[in-house]
Amino acid sequence: MRDSYKLTKIKDFFAMFFSHRMGKWGFIIFCFFIFIALFAPLLRTVAPDASGDVSRILQSPDKISWLGTDDLARDIWSQVIYGSRVSLTIGFVTAFITVISGTFVGIVAGFKGGKVDEILMRIVDFFMMLPHLPLMIVLAAVMGASIWNIVIVISIVSWPSTARLVRSQVLSLKESAFVEAARCLGAGDATMMTKEILPNVIPVMFAQAVLMVTETIYSESVLSFLGLGDPTKISWGTMLHFCFESGAMSRSPWWVFPPVICIVALIISFSFLGTSISDILTPGYKETMGY
Amino acid sequence: MGINYIVKKLIASLLTLFAITFVNFAIFRLAPGDPVRMMFRDPRISIETIEKMRVEYGLDKPMVGQYFSYMKNLCKGDLGISFWQKKPVEEVIAERIPRTLLLIGTSLIIAVILGTLLGAIAGWKGGSKTDSAIMSISMTLYSVPSFAFGILLMLAFAYHLAIFPLGGIETPASGYHGFRKAMDVAHHMVLPAFSIVLWYIGQYIIITRSSMKEVLSQPYIMTARSKGVREKKILTRHALRNAFLPLITITGVNIAFMTGGIIEAETVFSWPGLGRLFYDAVMKRDYPLLQGCFLVFSVAVIVLNFVVDIIYGKVDPRVKIGGKAADA
Numbered sequence: 001m002r003d004s005y006k007l008t009k010i011k012d013f014f015a016m017f018f019s020h021r022m023g024k025w026g027f028i029i030f031c032f033f034i035f036i037a038l039f040a041p042l043l044r045t046v047a048p049d050a051s052g053d054v055s056r057i058l059q060s061p062d063k064i065s066w067l068g069t070d071d072l073a074r075d076i077w078s079q080v081i082y083g084s085r086v087s088l089t090i091g092f093v094t095a096f097i098t099v100i101s102g103t104f105v106g107i108v109a110g111f112k113g114g115k116v117d118e119i120l121m122r123i124v125d126f127f128m129m130l131p132h133l134p135l136m137i138v139l140a141a142v143m144g145a146s147i148w149n150i151v152i153v154i155s156i157v158s159w160p161s162t163a164r165l166v167r168s169q170v171l172s173l174k175e176s177a178f179v180e181a182a183r184c185l186g187a188g189d190a191t192m193m194t195k196e197i198l199p200n201v202i203p204v205m206f207a208q209a210v211l212m213v214t215e216t217i218y219s220e221s222v223l224s225f226l227g228l229g230d231p232t233k234i235s236w237g238t239m240l241h242f243c244f245e246s247g248a249m250s251r252s253p254w255w256v257f258p259p260v261i262c263i264v265a266l267i268i269s270f271s272f273l274g275t276s277i278s279d280i281l282t283p284g285y286k287e288t289m290g291y
Numbered sequence: 292m293g294i295n296y297i298v299k300k301l302i303a304s305l306l307t308l309f310a311i312t313f314v315n316f317a318i319f320r321l322a323p324g325d326p327v328r329m330m331f332r333d334p335r336i337s338i339e340t341i342e343k344m345r346v347e348y349g350l351d352k353p354m355v356g357q358y359f360s361y362m363k364n365l366c367k368g369d370l371g372i373s374f375w376q377k378k379p380v381e382e383v384i385a386e387r388i389p390r391t392l393l394l395i396g397t398s399l400i401i402a403v404i405l406g407t408l409l410g411a412i413a414g415w416k417g418g419s420k421t422d423s424a425i426m427s428i429s430m431t432l433y434s435v436p437s438f439a440f441g442i443l444l445m446l447a448f449a450y451h452l453a454i455f456p457l458g459g460i461e462t463p464a465s466g467y468h469g470f471r472k473a474m475d476v477a478h479h480m481v482l483p484a485f486s487i488v489l490w491y492i493g494q495y496i497i498i499t500r501s502s503m504k505e506v507l508s509q510p511y512i513m514t515a516r517s518k519g520v521r522e523k524k525i526l527t528r529h530a531l532r533n534a535f536l537p538l539i540t541i542t543g544v545n546i547a548f549m550t551g552g553i554i555e556a557e558t559v560f561s562w563p564g565l566g567r568l569f570y571d572a573v574m575k576r577d578y579p580l581l582q583g584c585f586l587v588f589s590v591a592v593i594v595l596n597f598v599v600d601i602i603y604g605k606v607d608p609r610v611k612i613g614g615k616a617a618d619a
Contacts, residue, residue, distance in 0.1 A: 227574060
């Protein structure tokens with residue numbers, strides 16, 4: 001009985017999602033990038049980091065290099081294709097880490113209350129007050145350039161907003177009847193947090209995860225543009241960094257536009273997804289849309 | 292607004308400030324690896340030289356002793372010597388601050404004015420085509436990193452159309468004075484300021500629109516309408532004024548976030564301010580300078596947050612009442 005109810009809910013969700021114009025377009029663009037990332041080895045022409053013939057330095061787009069080459073005669077098309085892997089991997093892994101850790105802190109702070117809550121929220125406030133990009137730059141510069149360090153750096157800066165959001169949800173859930181009922185039945189703190197509270201914050205976690213992917217892809221592109229990206233794994237930001245530093249930007253628009261367009265398209269697709277999901281999760285949307 | 296409110300905020304800010312100096316100390320010392328080795332990533336440096344550097348920077352002393360000497364120097368305003376510029380870090384930074392303030396101040400004013408205007412229009416015409424057009428544009432603008440705007444603007448207006456300079460703050464060795472110099476600086480500022488404005492403006496539009504919509508649904512707007520007050524007057528006298536409030540908060544909340552736009556735009560356009568200095572410090576692996584820049588950014592954010600809190604307390608009547616209740 002309960003399962004069939006859930007099924008219609010999920011079906012409803014997708015029906016609403018695809019009738020939402022932003023949701024539909026966000027999803028299409030997102031699928032496009034997932035496709036490119038998954039099939040990168042088939043779509044590439046040459047290895048993205050393979051230096052080509054010296055005579056083909058800064059070659060404009062032609063039959064061999066569809067999008068031209070950079071100052072080391074590397075193929076732009078292959079770099080762009082592989083760049084999607086870096087952005088998506090960092091985006092998903094970081095979003096996963098921040099949402100899980102933020103939710104953990106949020107649930108504990110909101111549920112325990114009192115001194116625990118106060119201490120945890122002070123830490124959250126402190127992190128939220130630090131200037132984000134400067135902190136990320138300093139951490140990345142000190143820790144050294146690698147994909148995992150970038151994941152760690154962005155996670156350190158982004159978990160507090162999830163913690164605060166989840167905490168506010170938990171505060172209202174704590175007062176609800178079913179939590180009270182569980183308490184009366186003698187459920188311990190750990191049971192209540194995992195069995196009663198957690199399932200009810202999952203929609204918020206989901207919406208927050210989409211937002212976090214957006215912010216992470218954004219931050220990764222900025223950090224790599226500033227020269228803090230992993231030099232062995234070329235991302236779109238790293239491409240722009242090399243282009244900017246080489247001084248060949250004006251002569252080689254084919255080197256500039258593909259990564260810029262990809263960064264912007266991927267970020268926009270995620271913010272569209274996020275907007276549509278938060279619209280759908282807003283109480284009252286279902287009624288106005290006639291579901 | 293009671294004195295209690297101000298004191299409370301002040302103490303909180305000072306505590307944060309203290310915590311930041313600690314973070315700033317810790318990041319550079321507790322990081323994996325040897326700081327001296329990281330500063331000079333050259334395998335040819337001999338072990339003796341590294342040892343000498345360690346003694347020179349006091350890195351051979353125990354951590355607690357290092358922390359106290361760091362705090363002592365900080366209180367004297369001594370941030371160490373920049374490797375790259377071979378000058379005291381505080382001197383290098385002091386020279387850059389006014390340029391960054393000029394750029395961020397200009398961009399912020401333009402973004403707030405244009406953003407509120409467009410947001411108010413969107414909220415006023417809620418649900419119309421104008422509304423949805425403004426909203427989708429502002430959402431798109433908000434998603435694009437300001438360095439991407441910067442690069443595109445640079446390609447279009449500096450390289451191809453050549454109507455604006457490629458970067459810098461003034462024409463080198465121009466010998467301009469007075470008004471001509473001001474115009475020259477303004478000319479150089481157009482593109483970097485524009486790339487920041489494009490990035491900031493989205494959030495102002497979104498926030499003004501939503502608070503405008505909220506204000507318009509309030510009973511006093513209905514009262515004004517039923518009294519026969521003209522629509523234009525309702526907009527300017529009643530709605531706009533109240534829709535302004537959240538703007539102050541959002542500026543406060545987003546200050547920590549906004550530092551990003553400055554670093555990106557200054558880097559792209561070689562605007563010789565703090566943001567570009569940050570980038571150069573990263574590129575040159577100049578750790579004392581990097582540490583100094585981070586400290587200045589953090590302190591600026593805390594001070595601005597404090598100021599915004601105070602302004603908000605003055606403007607929002609609800610804080611006043613809350614403050615008085617707390618006083619009693």
